[in-house]
Amino acid sequence: MPLSNEADLLDAPIPGQSLTGEVGAKPWEQPPKLNTVDEAVEHYVPMFNDEEILSGVLSHIEDGVALTTMADLITKGGVMTGLHSIDVGLMVSPILVEMMISAADAAEIDYKVGTEVDKKKGSTKASIQAALRNTEALEDEVMVMEEELPEAPVEEPMGMMARRGV
Amino acid sequence: MSKHIRKLYDRVDGKVQSIPKDSKPTKGLVGKRGNAPDESLDPVVDYVKYIRELREGQHASK
Numbered sequence: 001m002p003l004s005n006e007a008d009l010l011d012a013p014i015p016g017q018s019l020t021g022e023v024g025a026k027p028w029e030q031p032p033k034l035n036t037v038d039e040a041v042e043h044y045v046p047m048f049n050d051e052e053i054l055s056g057v058l059s060h061i062e063d064g065v066a067l068t069t070m071a072d073l074i075t076k077g078g079v080m081t082g083l084h085s086i087d088v089g090l091m092v093s094p095i096l097v098e099m100m101i102s103a104a105d106a107a108e109i110d111y112k113v114g115t116e117v118d119k120k121k122g123s124t125k126a127s128i129q130a131a132l133r134n135t136e137a138l139e140d141e142v143m144v145m146e147e148e149l150p151e152a153p154v155e156e157p158m159g160m161m162a163r164r165g166v
Numbered sequence: 167m168s169k170h171i172r173k174l175y176d177r178v179d180g181k182v183q184s185i186p187k188d189s190k191p192t193k194g195l196v197g198k199r200g201n202a203p204d205e206s207l208d209p210v211v212d213y214v215k216y217i218r219e220l221r222e223g224q225h226a227s228k
Contacts, residue, residue, distance in 0.1 A: 037209050068175060072168040086167070091210055093171045094178045098217040105221060115172050115179075 027082030034084040040092040043083065044074070048099050061104050066114030071096040181211045182218065 024030060034040045047053050060070060074096055075089030084092075097113065104111040157163065 037213075041213060066168075068171045069168050072171050075171075076167065090167065090170060090174060094175045094210055095213045095217070097171075097175055098214045102217060102221045113175070114168070115176050 028079055030082045032082060032084045032088070034078075034088060037088060037091045037095075040078070040084050040088050041095055043078075044092060044096060045099060048103055054103060057100060058103060058107050058109060061100065061111050062109050064112060066112045067097045067100045067104075068093070068114035070100060178208075178211055178214050181208065182215050185211075185215060 034043055048057075057070065061067065071093040075084075075093050078084050079086050079089050101111065101113070
């Protein structure tokens with residue numbers, strides 16, 4: 001029985017399977033309804049006036065979901081339903097992030113944009129130099145230890161066919 | 167795509183912050199279509215700048 005977190009390779013899509021469907025059957029294969037950033041903004045901005053949508057968005061922000069991730073999900077949904085192309089979705093996403101910042105500010109909710117540098121993961125110049133210094137110190141220690149080690153005795157070959165020193 | 171959005175947002179944020187504060191306010195979200203396009207300003211930067219101005223209360227009197 002396969003483990004639950006392991007991908008079942010035999011159940012994966014066959015390469016090229018997406019090309020076996022009828023062309024134009026999927027919404028994203030149709031011409032997009034919104035062709036410019038202006039049209040996409042006119043579609044998305046009124047969404048933030050809908051109380052139901054706004055409360056859902058705010059609850060996700062409150063849970064700590066990054067705003068860029070939310071914008072990604074919203075625009076991907078738009079692409080999937082054939083509203084706009086990926087390009088227009090990408091262009092409109094900073095505007096969505098800004099709208100969500102405004103909504104979170106108005107609701108006095110802490111938010112995470114997603115562009116903040118993680119102090120634990122981020123590597124600054126100082127951290128790189130400190131890491132290099134540590135590595136150099138470690139290399140010096142290893143060199144000293146290697147110098148201190150006695151040479152291992154060379155074992156004479158014991159087999160019948162082995163060459164022996166003359 | 168989230169990585170690209172973060173990069174784009176950073177770039178737009180930098181452009182908005184580099185615009186001098188005493189520059190004339192943008193025309194806003196309404197009535198953008200049909201207006202003569204301002205070639206010097208990226209529409210995305212324009213929208214983000216307008217939303218920020220709105221948030222900071224610069225358009226509150228309107």
